[in-house]
Amino acid sequence: MLTLALRQDLIQRLRKALEARPFVNAMWLEGADALGKVDAYSDLDLWLDVSAGQEEGTFQVVGTVLQAFGSLDVAQERSHPDPLVQQRFYRSSGLPPFLFVDVCVQTQGRDVVFGPADAFLPLFDRAGVLRREASTLLNLGAEVRAILNQRWRHLLVEKELQREHLLEALAYYHREVLEPLVHLLRLRYCPGKPGYGLKHISTDLPADDLRRLEALYALTKPKELREGVRQVNRWLDQLTQEWP
Numbered sequence: 001m002l003t004l005a006l007r008q009d010l011i012q013r014l015r016k017a018l019e020a021r022p023f024v025n026a027m028w029l030e031g032a033d034a035l036g037k038v039d040a041y042s043d044l045d046l047w048l049d050v051s052a053g054q055e056e057g058t059f060q061v062v063g064t065v066l067q068a069f070g071s072l073d074v075a076q077e078r079s080h081p082d083p084l085v086q087q088r089f090y091r092s093s094g095l096p097p098f099l100f101v102d103v104c105v106q107t108q109g110r111d112v113v114f115g116p117a118d119a120f121l122p123l124f125d126r127a128g129v130l131r132r133e134a135s136t137l138l139n140l141g142a143e144v145r146a147i148l149n150q151r152w153r154h155l156l157v158e159k160e161l162q163r164e165h166l167l168e169a170l171a172y173y174h175r176e177v178l179e180p181l182v183h184l185l186r187l188r189y190c191p192g193k194p195g196y197g198l199k200h201i202s203t204d205l206p207a208d209d210l211r212r213l214e215a216l217y218a219l220t221k222p223k224e225l226r227e228g229v230r231q232v233n234r235w236l237d238q239l240t241q242e243w244p
Helices: 002-019 055-067 140-148 151-162 166-189 207-217 222-242
Strands: 024-030 044-050 072-078 085-092 101-107 121-125
Touching: 002 024, 002 044, 002 055, 002 121, 044 055, 055 072, 055 085, 055 101, 140 166, 140 222, 151 166, 151 222, 166 207, 166 222, 207 222
Parallel strands: 044 101
Antiparallel strands: 024 044, 024 121, 072 085, 085 101
């Protein structure tokens, strides 16, 4: 409870400090806060939209707020794939170690459109930055057929096992057998989250299917991989028959 109370205190301090800066157009949270899945191990995924030229000043505001809890023991920059986004990680020695802040500062003008299943928690938006696109109907039948048409590639696992190349076999088992299965399960249970892979998988799948998938990912030995391929094929058949 103490960690959650500190988290809310941190969020409120950040919001107050950032909303007071007119160059910060919008502030929102993603990750656990947006999903309603916060626990004692959750970090803070903070996003900010700022006027051009104010990116460094915005990071300084975040750092100053964190220093009020204790000295910074993490202040690290990370390259972001979008050139309009700068990302840094901060952690205060006065806060629980898992409560670090992942800050993404985007320059005003970057289009922000969230998909129907994308989770975000707006804290303020005075420039109309945050938008959600209308839900679109996916062509699930074509997606399912595309996955099933690639089942022949399971033989790549056996090829490497025959060569006694265990690491290569394991890589193919994950890429050609398990990843398509995960894609199909996502289409079955959460079609609005394409491309998420294993991200959030523990909360996106029914408990029984999650345990079943975990057991398949735990297989590593040659005999286990062969059995894993057989189990996945049976599961794919089952999913195809039960598809709504």
